[in-house]
Amino acid sequence: MTESRAGDLFQPGDLVNNTYRIEAILGRGGTSDVYRARSEISGRLAALKVLKAEFSSNEDFLVLLTREEEIREIRHDAVVRYSENNRTPEGHVYLVMDFIDGPGLDQKLKQGPMPPDQLLTVCKRVCEGLEAAHARNIVHRDLSPDNIILRDGDPSQAVIIDFGIAKDTNPGAETIVGNEFAGKYAYAAPEQLSGKTDTRTDIYSLGALLLANYRGESPQAGRNPMEVVENKKNPLETDGVPEPLKSIIDRMTAPDPADRFQSATAVLQALSNGGPVPVADDPVLDDATVIVPRRASVESDEVSVPPASIPPSSPPPARPKAAQEKGGRGGLILGGGVLAMVALGAGGYFSGVFDSFMGPIYPVVQPYTLVVEKREGLPPRATGFAPSEEVRTELTDEMTLQQGTADLTLASGDISPDWGQGVTSIVDTMADLDTWRVSVSGNSAEISGDTTDRQVHDTVMQAFVNGLPGGLTGDVDIELEPLFLAAASVQTVLDSMADCGPLDLIRPPSTGYGPDTSIAFSGTVAAETTMAALQSGLGAVAGDRPVEADVEVLNPSLCLIENFLPAAPPGPIGIDFRKGGEDEWRRPDGAFVVGENPIIDVILPRDIQDGYLSVSVIDVSGNVFHLLPNISRADNDITDLRKGDNGIKSVRVAYSLEESEKNGGIAFMVDDSALGKSKVIAIRSDKPLFTDMRPTTESATGYAEALRDRSRSQDTNILSINSKILTTVAE
Structure with missing residues (x-):
């Protein structure tokens, strides 16, 4: 507790x-x-x-x-x-x-490895819960050991908690936190780093946490955001994990979502079957491989449907009454004859003797899947099932023609008679696109791709204007990618991930970004996780264009104030940092170590002669210190602060310890209780910023609410806002 x-x-x-x-x-x-x-x-x-x-x-x-x-x-x-x-x-x-009374998997993780049978039980239970959530199009997005509690310590009573960043995937629903990254690095699926989530994201996270609890240690995602992004491209290390847990985790945590279990239901089916079922991208032994059907049993839930081209067998003739009633030699001879005939038939069936009039017999698979795709910078690849040697040969030849590979298994399934012809026709049509993907499950297909050539785009779309060939149904999504990337498209990504004030493009070209043009942007973010999400999210739209980020990572307290600051341009007012002591050395970088005394001066240029100056510090712990005005220094009229000096005027708002002891005023000493970034904000207004004097110290929330209330008043105009970061470190 x-x-x-x-x-x-x-x-x-x-x-x-x-x-x-x-x-x-x-x-x-x-x-x-x-x-x-x-x-x-x-x-x-x-x-x-x-x-x-x-x-x-x-x-x-x-x-x-x-x-x-x-x-x-x-x-x-x-x-x-x-x-x-x-x-x-x-x-x-x-x-x-x-209230769920029991330990979380994070507590179990600290206690050491969990037995495989318990983890398989947890997997089944959690998948049942995910199945219910996914049925309502709710994706958790943050599955980790601390979000699964074992009621009364029982793995079979695992409960999923904390849907705080869950995403509603219903059409038209808003993502709770925009498109930015959600989830913990160690357990997040690779696609989450670019803001993409679906039900398969939860499958990955569940597999990753199962592996962590088997090992008894949290996975090491990487030492920095870019290392995390690179590591997520690789499969998780499952050497030494016993079966069937290893195979289950391997399929759940495949880096490519298409290679994973496609649903929680699929994981449950694999668990009930004792391990993963074959999918399109599963490896095969060689080009002639066919799937050997399992021996049927009374416990099996699977139903194999024979191919439609094979007529059903006739029922065996009834045994003669005399043979049923009499034993002896005659009965034995008759039985032996039947056995011989059955053996001969089985031999002919499996050796292909009867193929000339029955057609080849391939085992039935469900679901019947095929994936053919060409990714950026990679040759095309076909993996999955083919209904005949002819279709397999055609697809293999097409892949060879495009310098690609084919890994196809002969199998029967519940598909249309012209399925093979339709698939080969679709693949041939897609060949001229830059990247493309054809994913088929039974008679349902999803077709996507992109190209920068309008003629190629229009030709492919025209080929499917009357629907898909071969009795297939499904969606076609072919995008026409412009050679120039519109600045507005990049700004949309930045806006969706901004969590600490605006993120702005730096000198965006009016005609858009060319293939080799750098994309530069600036701003502030609340955490390193946002930076990783930005890199990945921009990479998805920028392609090979270099991305340059002039971004400062702050913290939630500073960002809270940032979101409530009134809209105003920066002005010519400067903020100067010095180190307290005899020499008062300047610190242009604003960095101070434990034991040092920061001095803060506000510099008024010659052309700033009137108005009111408000100066505050928001520290790393979420406290706000009002340096000017405050109870002990209420006058913040710039005319009074100048005291007749019309030139460049330095106004001290945080003093050295010696000055504070002698003349009063606020002074700071850096200690190790709250290290990090603090922000000094100087606001110039035509009238006092607040009608009532703010306390010398208050919470960031209180100050944010005061700024919000002030923004509703039209009596005061904010002329400028300037700020500078002060950083405190241990040494």
């Missing part, structure tokens, strides 16, 4: 909204804390997820909590139940959910 702290919003014994009595704090997160509470009305235990104070008025975080509440429609014992969203009179927003 987590220990309570004095700074927690709620303490044991507190009564929330006259309903929930707080018993303990269960955990602390970046944006919210979770408490165990008991209803004073029903006596039911509940978990209260409470948004941290600094985020309680931030609409983005309120949307997160509201969407999480909406997931209450998922009714499954393996998914935590949500009931209500509410706000206390003090403004604290909280979400009520079921």
